[in-house]
Amino acid sequence: MESEKRYCAAIEQTSGGIYFVDVDSKGILEANTAICNLLGYTQEEFLALTLYDILAVDREIINSDIHLLLAEKQFLLISDGWNRRKDGSLVNVEVSLNLISCGGRKVICVVGRDITERKQAEELLRKSEAANRALLNAIPDLMIRITGDGTYLDAIPAKNFKTWTTHGDMVGKNIYDVLPPEIARQRMYYITQALSTGEMQIYEFELTCEDGKVSYQEARIVVSGENEVLVIVREISDRKQAEATIQYHAFHDILTGLPNRTMFDRHLSTALANAHNSKTMLAVMFLDMDRFKTINDTLGHAVGDRLLQGFAERVKACLRESDIVARWGGDEFTVLVPQITSPEDAAKVGQRILEALKPAFYLQGHATGEETPPLHITSSIGIALYPHDGEDAETLLRNADAALYRAKEHGRNNYRFYKPEMNAQASQLLALENRLHQALERREFDVYYQPQIHINTGEIIGMEALVRWRHPELGLVSPGQFIPLAEENGLIVPIGEWVLRTACAQNKAWQNAGFSPLRVAVNLSPRQFQQPNIASRVALALEETGLDPQYLELEITETTIMQNLDFASEMLRDLQTLGVYISIDDFGTGYSSLGYLKKFPFDKLKIDQSFVRDLKDNPHDIAIISAMITLGHGLNLKVVAEGVETREQLELLRSLQSEEMQGYLFSQPLTAEDATNLLHNPLIKTNIYCSTLCIAYSQNKLLH
CATH class of the missing domain: 3.20.20.450 (EAL domain)
Structure with missing residues (x-):
């Protein structure tokens, strides 16, 4: 009796659901509280059930399992089964069937364990692994695991990584067996740095592809285990090209392709230093297109842009390879002519530019492709000389600009050298322009009239x-x-x-x-x-x-x-x-x-x-x-x-x-x-x- 009590207490206190089933009737003989609570029954309600009511499978399957259990006289485990609750819902369980003899009757001891949380965890793990696999397949990077002594453990190439074709022959080999010695030493330096500091190491390198093109790569090395690193290699050719484009645009005019103001300033600074050291002259020119705004406003900005491009091409064709022409802004351009021996050298360049602009410009319409009317363009040019007109870039540019305005005053389509009195005149012109803005409002204008005479009659006509x-x-x-x-x-x-x-x-x-x-x-x-x-x-x-x-x-x-x-x-x-x-x-x-x-x-x-x-x-x-x-x-x-x-x-x-x-x-x-x-x-x-x-x-x- 004491043994039975201990046995019953043990069954009652176990966390798993335990119940006993009569083999012949499939009725429930006894059950612990855990199984009743799991399925939502009272003790009395549960004892009124049969095995068919509890197991959520077809009768034939249940009978087949019991027949197998009787024939083999062994333990039967159903690792992924379903029990039906009182409210009709299903609960995922792991079921074990044990055949026992009790007073000459064959009884099945059924142990059921709720595995819902375990199944959910397994599902989450499965999804996580699937996501990780998808992520690895989608990453456009090559991933290599290498030991601290340079032995390749494995390599996972991405599908769209075009530079390396195969890595199977790398596994198990040392980096010195795969790469040239100089490159291998460089790679091992970064691996050692990563292992010793624990910090990610980044370096870039070039590879020559099978088609002869150069491919740019970036490698990132991170510690992934004891004396082990993960090398992530990414192709950065597009990024390099984008960086080169950004760098180009930072120093060039997008419309004409000429150097911009920033690049011109750099060239001018270098040329001034060279001229100072060699005791030579150089010329700085400011030039623009006469009446460009009128053309731009009349024919539209598209035609104006193509005119600027044509203008830039003609000016550039007049210069030596060592000369620099830059677009300063709008229709203004600057020219640097280094290493000249006299002002006449600069004058010849200015004259060549004026002559090059004499032929008409024939430009195609942007939308229709038809040619616009021939455009006759002239230019005004101002010239300042180093060291006579200034010894620094700012002074030379300012004086060349003053000379440009003097060229405009003299009827345009000509060049003028800077003279000291021009700055005073430029200041006067600026003051005059400021006063001009208020003259109409203040009624400072008058209209004068000059007669036109018919000389045969003396009449004012x-x-x-x-x-x-x-x-x-x-x-x-x-x-x-x-x-x-x-x-x-x-x-x-x-x-x-x-x-x-x-x-x-x-x-x-x-x-x-x-x-x-x-x-x-x-x-x-x-x-x-x-x-x-x-x-x-x-x-x-x-x-x-x-x-x-x-x-x-x-x-x-x-x-x-x-x-x-x-x-x-x-x-x-x-x-x-x-x-x-x-x-x-x-x-x-x-x-x-x-x-x-x-x-x-x-x-x-x-x-x-x-x-x-x-x-x-x-x-x-x-x-x-x-x-x-x-x-x-x-x-x-x-x-x-x-x-x-x-x-x-x-x-x-x-x-x-x-x-x-x-x-x-x-x-x-x-x-x-x-x-x-x-x-x-x-x-x-x-x-x-x-x-x-x-x-x-x-x-x-x-x-x-």
Whole structure:
């Protein structure tokens, strides 16, 4: 009885579920509390069950297992089975069946253990191992385990690692047997460092692939065990290429491929040091494209970019291999010409650049692939010399920039050497530009009017409107000073619109005062003409002032037209539709193409004063003016000679059949008040000799 009690207590206290089943009836004879709790039954409920109710398998399988147990008279283990709970849910169990004899009856002792947590852990482990295998397969790195003495333990090449083809023959060998001695010693150094310090070691190396290309690798060595390291090798050719690209872009202009400002500064510093040591000269040049902004704004940035590329190619072709051209920014470029012996060497380079730019640029449209109209580009160049104009990079660049602005002042398309007085002039120009921004708002501009004379009748047939700037401190500022500044910074557009409205209003006022109608001529600057809405702006000025369009003359220079023939043609047609008079100004100074004279709707041709100035002493100018007058009359155009200042010029022009003239011989530009008084003077209509009266009037403001 004591033994039975101990036996029952042991069964009751065990953590596993234990119950006894009658072999014949499959009924439950006895069960401990653990199995009842596991399946959710009370003791009484559980004893009312059969083995078929508990095991969640088919009856045939249960009977087969019991038959096997009886036949073999042995222990039977079901390592992964299922028991059915009272609520119908299943629990994963490990079941062992033991055949025992009890009072002549065959009884099966069933021991059931809940293995749900173990199965979950096994599943997590399985997933983790699968994930690790997938990760290893996906890693684009070669992994090698090596001992501290350099013996290869194993190698796991990634599928897309192309450099090494096989590693099976490496396992078990020493690193000195696989690699050349010098390389093996290098690898062992890093392995020893990793083992001794415990820190990861990183190094890069190159490999030559089977196709002859060089592949760049990075190796990382980490301690992976006792006297053992893991070497992770990654191909970094793409990264190396990206780094090289970044390095290139850091020192080169992406658009033109030229060195950028940073790279130019480096070259200049090196060249200055060499020039100092060798006691030689060098030249620094600043150059840009004349009127590039107008082209860029009109034809678009895509065409502007290709023009910059073409410009860069032509400049580069003019230089020696030792010279450097860099894109400084926008349309500005710098040139370094080291190891020269005289200023003439630098002058030759500047002249070569100007000559290289003379042929027109033919550029293809970005979207259509069609060629844009031929573009004629000029450049202004400023030159500073070491050591005469500065001994450091900053001074040389600043002085070359000052020389560039002097080149622009002298009509562009030329080069100028730096002179000390240029910096003072540059400072004055900067101050003048700052004042110019406020001049229009402060009403410091005036419009002057210069009459145009028909020499056969002595009549005033027109007035050219000319803007003047009267600064309260500087006095009357020369148009040659402020108009290029306004053109460059864009202020010429609002200034030009103000002049247009003012001139139209004044002409309307003269008509209202009873004077015979005449035309007022207004210059359209290149920047103003390139505005896409120029026709609508002119129409608005006419509407606001009430002036009939036929009494407005718009003067456009031929260089402005030639910058973009298609655009110019469209704008001129729009202006002609308004009914205004159109004249081509400064004829003969640009391209003088018969083609565009015939194609475009001009009404008047103005001979530039540069031809009239030397008319008496230069027979070539006489021939040129004669040809211009004949050409104009042949195309049914009015022809006006500008800049007539002497009686000799007048007589020569008259002999060449020039009938309309303008210049100081007749009158200097007048204020609106003085121009009104001049219109009151009837003597102007007598004959051409009244020009002396005009001179007297201009000088003395007296009527004779």
